[in-house]
Amino acid sequence: MKSSMNPRAHSPHKVIKNLVEAHSWLGLIISPLLFIVFWAGAITLFHDEVAQWAITPHHPVQSSQQDLPLATLVEQKQAEYPVDQNGRFRINMPTELVPYYIFYMEIVDDLAENGRQSLAILVDPKTGETVAGKDDFLLSQFIYRLHYNLHLPGGSYLIGIVTLVFLFALVSGVFIHARKLFKHFFQYRVDKQRRDNLLDLHTVVGVMTLPFTLMYALSGLVLNLAIVFQLAFAMFIYQGDQQALFNDAGFKRVVEPRSQTPMAMDNAFKLIEQTRQQDNFELRNVIFHHYGADNALVQVRGSDTARFGQRDEVTYRIANGAVVDKVNAEQYNVFRQGRDVLVTLHFGDFAGMDVRILYFLLAMAISAMIVAGNMLWINKRRAQRHASPRSIAIASAITMGGCGGIIVATAVGFLCERLLPATLTARGDWLVACFVVTLLVTMLVSINISNIKRHISRLLLLTSALLLMTLTADWLMFSEQIITLWQNGFTAVIGVQVAMGLMAAIGVCSALKLRDQKHVNSSDNICHPLIN
Amino acid sequence: MWLKSLAAFVWGLLLAVCLVLLVFRLLPLGVDTKLLIGMLLGFCLWVTVMAYCYSRNTAKAASIVCGKWFAVTAVANVLLFYIPVY
Numbered sequence: 122m123k124s125s126m127n128p129r130a131h132s133p134h135k136v137i138k139n140l141v142e143a144h145s146w147l148g149l150i151i152s153p154l155l156f157i158v159f160w161a162g163a164i165t166l167f168h169d170e171v172a173q174w175a176i177t178p179h180h181p182v183q184s185s186q187q188d189l190p191l192a193t194l195v196e197q198k199q200a201e202y203p204v205d206q207n208g209r210f211r212i213n214m215p216t217e218l219v220p221y222y223i224f225y226m227e228i229v230d231d232l233a234e235n236g237r238q239s240l241a242i243l244v245d246p247k248t249g250e251t252v253a254g255k256d257d258f259l260l261s262q263f264i265y266r267l268h269y270n271l272h273l274p275g276g277s278y279l280i281g282i283v284t285l286v287f288l289f290a291l292v293s294g295v296f297i298h299a300r301k302l303f304k305h306f307f308q309y310r311v312d313k314q315r316r317d318n319l320l321d322l323h324t325v326v327g328v329m330t331l332p333f334t335l336m337y338a339l340s341g342l343v344l345n346l347a348i349v350f351q352l353a354f355a356m357f358i359y360q361g362d363q364q365a366l367f368n369d370a371g372f373k374r375v376v377e378p379r380s381q382t383p384m385a386m387d388n389a390f391k392l393i394e395q396t397r398q399q400d401n402f403e404l405r406n407v408i409f410h411h412y413g414a415d416n417a418l419v420q421v422r423g424s425d426t427a428r429f430g431q432r433d434e435v436t437y438r439i440a441n442g443a444v445v446d447k448v449n450a451e452q453y454n455v456f457r458q459g460r461d462v463l464v465t466l467h468f469g470d471f472a473g474m475d476v477r478i479l480y481f482l483l484a485m486a487i488s489a490m491i492v493a494g495n496m497l498w499i500n501k502r503r504a505q506r507h508a509s510p511r512s513i514a515i516a517s518a519i520t521m522g523g524c525g526g527i528i529v530a531t532a533v534g535f536l537c538e539r540l541l542p543a544t545l546t547a548r549g550d551w552l553v554a555c556f557v558v559t560l561l562v563t564m565l566v567s568i569n570i571s572n573i574k575r576h577i578s579r580l581l582l583l584t585s586a587l588l589l590m591t592l593t594a595d596w597l598m599f600s601e602q603i604i605t606l607w608q609n610g611f612t613a614v615i616g617v618q619v620a621m622g623l624m625a626a627i628g629v630c631s632a633l634k635l636r637d638q639k640h641v642n643s644s645d646n647i648c649h650p651l652i653n
Numbered sequence: 654m655w656l657k658s659l660a661a662f663v664w665g666l667l668l669a670v671c672l673v674l675l676v677f678r679l680l681p682l683g684v685d686t687k688l689l690i691g692m693l694l695g696f697c698l699w700v701t702v703m704a705y706c707y708s709r710n711t712a713k714a715a716s717i718v719c720g721k722w723f724a725v726t727a728v729a730n731v732l733l734f735y736i737p738v739y
Contacts, residue, residue: 136708143707146654288700289661293707342696350695353670354688357734358677369684455685459693 137297144293145501147286148494149516153523154271154283156491158341160527161268163484166469166477167617169218171261174617176243176253177606178599179543182220184609186247192390194222194249198242199412201251203229205237207379210409215246218613222246223255259549260538263556264531269345272553281346288338294327319493319500326490333483340467343460371454373446375410375418375436384415389439393421396435401427415440425450430458430465488524495520496573514569521573522564525580530559532587535621539594578635585628588621657715661706664719669699671726678733 164171195212204210208227215221221243230238241255256262263272270276327334351366359366367374389409397404408420417439425431428450436446448457465471469480499516502508537555541548563580570576595603595618606614673695677687706715 132710134708134710134714139708139710140704142654143657147658285696285699285703288696289703289707292700292704296704296708339693339696343692346696347692349666350670350673350692353674353695354677354691357674357730366688370688371685455683456688456692457685459689 140293140296144290145498148290149498151283151286152491152495153519155287156488156524157267157527159484159488161264163481165265165268166481168261168265170613170617173218173611173613175258175260175538177611178602180252181602181606182245183247188246189249194244197249198224205229206413210412211406213406214404221252256549259552260534263553277345284338284341284345291334291338298324319496323490323493326486330483330487336466340463343463371457375445379411380414380416382415383413389419392419392437392442396421401425402433429471430462432461492520492524517570518568521570521576522567526560526563529563529580529584530556532584533559536587536591539591574635578632581628581632585625588625592618592621656712657707660712660716661703664706665699665702667723668702669695671730672698674730675726
């Protein structure tokens, strides 16, 4: 009955018009989260560089000293902490950028619900000292978590849904723009009298980054929302046997209870060393199962430096050195291989710094495209007579406060990472608190802004000022260490500083340009929306 | 738009799962290959159905078509359920 009264129900379907409506409506809703994903993702491309910048000035590693044997370090940490031997024990190897071992252990804790808790520590490979808790220098990890789960429990599913909508926005964008996709490929009209600069920016960036965004959307879905199809397969194909599904997908698990017979673990370190010596193998981490028992296993994982996206893994039974499971270029599983290729493409860590810089620029361009899309929606609404001022105010606050707030909060995060004392209890929590408070305050002051360009200009100037303060603090607090680190080959500290300086300069230039534009064209529809 | 979004999300999910399960049962390839194809195809189908739903004038119009497809694919899945595939 109701549908017969709806004139749209019987009219022909206006496919493009409907898709435009959906594209802009959904785009506006997911925009703050999508902006966080791309902004944080862009910085995460330099996760290890940021970690080196944060940690090494506090805890420099003496490059001239010999590394202690891994076996000695493991025995030392086993004695130092009440390690729960039923849990897994993982060690990430030091790298050129992060020169510490990272030990992940389960330790006995009577206060915890299940009687144990996870512990991750950074260990100096030269002295064996525990340098810090992994989350004490949280910035790089926090930004990474923002990227994939917003640092919230269950956040990865939310980001998965956002990614799904993003993929829809890409597909609908292609339909909407299909006729002009090739003809207007690079069209960006610079005529200042025109009002469609934002539209040009949105479409040009959208078209040019399409292969990149499609890859990101699909790989992001595989990483965050694969559980949907995993459950479907497990329920309807494997009749509830999840382990059989994992085995077929190339993620075999050896499930056996811990033996009560103790055994020395010397052979494990020989096996690790023997695997490390293999051609084209870069050791990344090792995982012990049932450490110290006679049925202990060691999983040695790394990457094949001669092949794209190839991750090698071998699991040994420590007692006799027998290979329990092996994955490499010869013995591979198509699902796992395909997933590894997608993950490698997603992280952009397959061809050095230049590819990561390219990824960074593309991600920044997409962040700008997201903001431009929102501005288009706001401008269009302001031009309509019966548009609700409340919805426009909310959209403005989301765009300015959400997107602008993330930028300012990131700069605050960098400043806190440098200024907070290394020994401060719950240092990571303080950093997160500062980040969240900055974001909320920026969102609050962004409500009911009449002059959007001036507001953006102020936010950019504030961000630049914060970055310059961080740079100054760097040199006031750690000038000697920074120079020594540079001399010892830890160049990422100064690299991050250069990046911060560049971002500050770009921020100041953009802010000044936005201010100038106000004088050039004071009747701009963005500056004075109510005129429209 | 909320109704259309609900229809797009739910029908997209149901149809994607049904079609992917059918593909898994019918493709004459290795299990690992089928799992990879299934997962990638699943997301593509989900988004395709979403795009279809949003392109209709109303959620009801989208639901009628998607409902029919769901009925067909679900029945096919039920019929194939008892055939072991791995």
